[in-house]
Amino acid sequence: MLKGKKILIGVTGSIAAYKMPLLVRQLVKEGAEIRLVMTQAAKDFVSPLTLSTLARSPVLNQLFDEASWANHVALGRWADVMLIAPLSCNSLSKMANGGCDNLLLATYLSATCPVVVAPAMDEDMWHHPSTMENIDRLKKHGCTIIPVGYGELASGLVGEGRMAEPEEIAAYIKEFFATKETLKGKKALVTAGPTYESIDPVRFIGNHSSGKMGYAIAEELARRGASVTLVSGPVSIKCNNPKIEVLKSTSAAQMAAHCFDHADYDIAVMAAAVADYTPVEVSSQKIKKGDGDFTLVLKKTEDILATLGDRKKEGQVLVGFALETQNERENALKKLQSKNADLLVLNSLQDAGAGFGTDTNRVNLYYKDGREISFDLKSKDEVAKDIVDAITELL
Ligand code: CTP
Secondary structure, eight states: OOTTOEEEEEEOSSGGGGGHHHHHHHHHHTTOEEEEEEOTGGGGTSOHHHHHHHHTSOEEOOSBOSSOBOOHHHHHHHOSEEEEEEEOHHHHHHHHTTOOSSHHHHHHHHOOSOEEEEEOOOHHHHHSHHHHHHHHHHHHTTOEEOOOEEEEOTTSOEEEEEOOOHHHHHHHHHHHHHOOOTTTTOEEEEEESBOOEESSSSOEEOOOOOSHHHHHHHHHHHHTTOEEEEEEOSOSOOOOOTTEEEEEOOSHHHHHHHHHHTOOOSEEEEOOBOOSEEESSOOSSOOOOOSSOOOOOEEEOOOHHHHHHHTOOTTOEEEEEEEESSSHHHHHHHHHHHTTOSEEEEEETTSTTOSTTOSEEOEEEEETTSOEEEOOOEEHHHHHHHHHHHHHHHO
């Protein structure tokens, strides 16, 4: 699976370094070519001799000694991927700030290949705002972060911060090489989250959409090489992927305007929960409480999906969502047809673990050509992969 793949591994000073011999052995077994760089502190946790024996190549450590200079530029250019595992809090901070006081950091700064990191630290360090900021910076710089695990920590505490297990890191690396940029050159438009329709300066009509599904789809499309425009309603998720352009919107009308400006898409996925109605009049002052009942008059918003469906050109793939509480299949098929979508993703609020705010979802796909596929409950990231697989097939 990894035959001929060149993996440059950087090891920094964390107790989790003791797991690295197992990872190196597994990657070598799978056929990868390994080169290793260690920081000085890493040598206190795992022996360079063990790693170099398993990697079948010398471990590099010094930027230069009396007689020679280690060519970090060549190393960084040699690799197909650079993996930094474990990534300690200290090395993370230096990487996030462009520090360059050892060979590993110089190699990282010279690397022209993608960089994947597996952080490892104690829970309180992991949750410290400066650590989170440094992780965000690394993401912005294009690094992939392998999530930390939950469990026993070196301090004796139990919590978040453990480095992912060697098998998990190996699976990440394998998936990295397996992912082909099948959507390179394609333009994707994704909507996500709720819309807020103002009633007056302090009140609005909204819904419970968290935006997680739409953001996961945008990430997956970008991972496969598409250039993605994500039109997002008000959500608390941050997107740091440099391959995704995020356009913020609040109301259905703003969301519609952004979408129509980007109607030259190859793929459009309308995952947002767009308000169907908006107040006829928005009061410029806060509406004061009166004696009797209060009636709010609403008018229809423009249906973005249906309008894009009307204007769809040959070769464009348009995907809609339906969130239903009853007659799910019937309603989904109606929406597929009436909005001229090529694919409709149904989630039912009847399913436990599916719908708003959860990290999981269970969807059914309905195709224009009559096919129907039903999936199990999965994480929203996994569901995003299934949806993008279906889109790729339709293209
Ligand atoms: N949608 C849209 N613009 C709107 C309303 C909905 O683009 N003004 C899109 C949603 O993003 C979703 C699909 O239409 O992809 C279905 O949305 P949903 O609210 O379930 O369907 P509606 O057609 O509004 O029908 P109803 O609310 O009656 O179920």
